[in-house]
Amino acid sequence: MRVTRRFWEVAGVGGFLCVLAVVLQRPFLAGAAGILAVWLLVRQYLFTTHLRKGSEALSVTQTASRTRVITDEPFLVTLSASIPQVPSGVDISVRSSPPLAATTESGSSSVQLSAGDTDATTSYRVAIPTAGVGRFDRPEVTLRSADGLFEESLSVGDATTVTVEPRAPRRVHVGEGGQRISTGYGEHTSDQRGSGIEPAEIRQYVHGDDISRIDWKATARLNQPHIRDYQVPTAQQTALVVDHRASTRLSGVDGSALDYLREVSLAFLNSAAELDDPVGLYSVSDHGSTHVVRPRASDEQYRRLRQRLHNLSASAGGDAVGDTTTGSGSAADATTGNDSVADRTQPTHTRHFATAIVSDSSQYSETLYPYFRATDRYVERFSDKPLFSAVKRHLSRVQGSVQTLIFTDDTNRGELYEAVKVARKDDSHVLVFITPRILFDQDAFGNLEAAYREYQDFERFRTQLSTFEGVSAFEVGPADRLAAILNRQQHTDPTASTR
Numbered sequence: 001m002r003v004t005r006r007f008w009e010v011a012g013v014g015g016f017l018c019v020l021a022v023v024l025q026r027p028f029l030a031g032a033a034g035i036l037a038v039w040l041l042v043r044q045y046l047f048t049t050h051l052r053k054g055s056e057a058l059s060v061t062q063t064a065s066r067t068r069v070i071t072d073e074p075f076l077v078t079l080s081a082s083i084p085q086v087p088s089g090v091d092i093s094v095r096s097s098p099p100l101a102a103t104t105e106s107g108s109s110s111v112q113l114s115a116g117d118t119d120a121t122t123s124y125r126v127a128i129p130t131a132g133v134g135r136f137d138r139p140e141v142t143l144r145s146a147d148g149l150f151e152e153s154l155s156v157g158d159a160t161t162v163t164v165e166p167r168a169p170r171r172v173h174v175g176e177g178g179q180r181i182s183t184g185y186g187e188h189t190s191d192q193r194g195s196g197i198e199p200a201e202i203r204q205y206v207h208g209d210d211i212s213r214i215d216w217k218a219t220a221r222l223n224q225p226h227i228r229d230y231q232v233p234t235a236q237q238t239a240l241v242v243d244h245r246a247s248t249r250l251s252g253v254d255g256s257a258l259d260y261l262r263e264v265s266l267a268f269l270n271s272a273a274e275l276d277d278p279v280g281l282y283s284v285s286d287h288g289s290t291h292v293v294r295p296r297a298s299d300e301q302y303r304r305l306r307q308r309l310h311n312l313s314a315s316a317g318g319d320a321v322g323d324t325t326t327g328s329g330s331a332a333d334a335t336t337g338n339d340s341v342a343d344r345t346q347p348t349h350t351r352h353f354a355t356a357i358v359s360d361s362s363q364y365s366e367t368l369y370p371y372f373r374a375t376d377r378y379v380e381r382f383s384d385k386p387l388f389s390a391v392k393r394h395l396s397r398v399q400g401s402v403q404t405l406i407f408t409d410d411t412n413r414g415e416l417y418e419a420v421k422v423a424r425k426d427d428s429h430v431l432v433f434i435t436p437r438i439l440f441d442q443d444a445f446g447n448l449e450a451a452y453r454e455y456q457d458f459e460r461f462r463t464q465l466s467t468f469e470g471v472s473a474f475e476v477g478p479a480d481r482l483a484a485i486l487n488r489q490q491h492t493d494p495t496a497s498t499r
Helices: 005-024 027-057 216-222 257-275 299-311 327-337 348-359 363-383 386-395 413-423 448-466 479-492
Strands: 059-064 068-070 075-082 090-097 103-106 110-113 119-127 132-145 150-155 160-165 172-176 198-204 226-231 238-243 279-285 288-296 403-409 430-435 471-478
Touching (some): 027 132, 027 150, 075 090, 075 110, 110 119, 132 299, 160 299, 172 257, 172 479, 238 299, 238 386, 257 279, 257 403, 279 299, 279 386, 288 299, 288 386, 386 413, 403 413, 413 430, 430 448, 448 471, 448 479, 471 479
Parallel strands (some): 238 279, 403 430
Antiparallel strands (some): 075 119, 090 132, 132 150, 132 160, 172 471, 279 288
16 A cells, blocks of 8 residues: 555654644644544544455456457557445446557556446457557556545456567469479378378288278279278477577568578477477577477477577678678589588598698698698688588488478578588488569669679579489579569560570
């Protein structure tokens, strides 16, 4: 319970009367001050009694019209308060507490209950500009005495949360060479046979097979006992590697490169959640790893990863230009270091040979030595690259077979090339989703012929990634922009091909 300014004004009058009683030697003034003090104590006791009864009888509910919204999308929040009878001499106000980032567009977020009222309801329209979880704290109830001397605040009811998702691009293209892929995100099969749900094949019965699995229709048709095998369901361990460096901030009409990458990564996450597959998240900014979440399969894990993907934003720092290797030459340059670039430590025999060359002063050794130095410099060149380092450092710690999904743009092609080589450890399957910068360059569409040439350069790089065994590389971006580039080129040269 708190005393108000009016209480202190009344108490000040009583104190003033006491001073006058002493100075003027008027005892009746002291008596008047005593009467004021007793009156204040009585009012305090009554308010305390009403406060206890009111807080026990008051019921407050707070609900949002939607539990999932997108950024800046208005939605209604309804606040209701009810009480059998408002205690005499008490006024009650109830206020909803939206998130700090939220903006109230219309309506009032508070209600009042006075003597004679039994319930009150209000609705207000609110929008949240940032993605994440918007938390509406428990409504705050303020009880104030009718004479304005005392008040008390307490939280009543339950908190309400609303998941705020970023605005997703409307037409997301995922494909190869301008052709959209038609397979479902995250679908996978098992090579194991046995008891399951999905039929796999029918084979002839052999001694020891479970007779309950005999397919009687096939047996009657083929005149020999046959068994129907089913595909054994297996979990597929998946690692999402998401690049949100400054270069992914490049934006088109319908969203940034990161928005498109996020949309596809969320689709894979949702598919994994439906299949109960273990999923992990490894995200990188210009300054290094930002999230390291190892693969797990649980509702809490899926919710946690969705939240982190929604909250990703392109980093503000770093070099958005990336390495200088571009086009088909990037992959060629990347092969200079040989496969040893996947590990900072060279093979033992190579190190021994290099040591022997360094210690040898012959002309033969002097001729070979620069090549060993060049290889070492190449390895160091990639050691400070966030995407390459994250794939090398973190995925190597994941036990068992893992499917790696890399989401990035084509700014750092040489680094991406090497990261894909590292991700292919133990013949793991790697899917690479790349946003071509040309599709997000606003100025490039003034010259569609030049834009098409840049897209061809990207397509050669994407195709080269797909030549790795177990690697599939796809383009991700706005479908309308890609169609504009391809349609213009076909119009000028019907025989043109991105291949």
